[in-house]
Amino acid sequence: xxxxxxxxxxxxxxxxxxxxxxxxxxxxxxxxxxxxxxxxxxxxxxxxxxxxxxxxxxxxxxxxxxxxxxxxxxxxxxxxxxxxxxxxxxxxxxxxx
Numbered sequence: 001x002x003x004x005x006x007x008x009x010x011x012x013x014x015x016x017x018x019x020x021x022x023x024x025x026x027x028x029x030x031x032x033x034x035x036x037x038x039x040x041x042x043x044x045x046x047x048x049x050x051x052x053x054x055x056x057x058x059x060x061x062x063x064x065x066x067x068x069x070x071x072x073x074x075x076x077x078x079x080x081x082x083x084x085x086x087x088x089x090x091x092x093x094x095x096x097x
Contacts, residue, residue, distance in 0.1 A: 001025045011086050018089025027087050034087065037075060041065065042088040045081075055085055055093045 003025050004017040010030060012018060023042065027034045034042070044065055048056055058081050062069040072080040081093040 003029060009082075009086070009092065011092055012089055015089045015091070023087045023089065027083075032083065032087070038084075041067075041072070041080070041084055045084045045088045045090060049088075049090050055081065055090055057081070057093070 001021060003022060005013045006026070007013055010026065012022070012026075024034060045055070045061065048061065048064055056064065058069055058072070058079065061081065061084075062072055065072075076083055085091065085093055
């Protein structure tokens with residue numbers, strides 16, 4: 001599979017190119033395993049973005065999911081909003097993530 005052009009941070013240049021297959025290909029190319037829990041978080045972030053037209057901060061997103069914020073950090077081993085938005089084909093998060 002050919003992955004569409006990405007910027008220096010690994011985000012799609014054109015988010016309209018996003019598909020689940022592209023997301024999984026991007027993660028594989030980055031050495032990230034998208035298990036079912038991570039995938040559900042990505043899909044929920046896309047749902048949130050469609051409803052609110054904004055990428056939520058991690059506090060708001062963890063409440064939206066009903067999940068513990070610290071557990072999300074452990075799961076992603078980093079600030080979770082960056083990989084969630086990157087593999088979700090969403091805009092880069094702003095502020096503290």
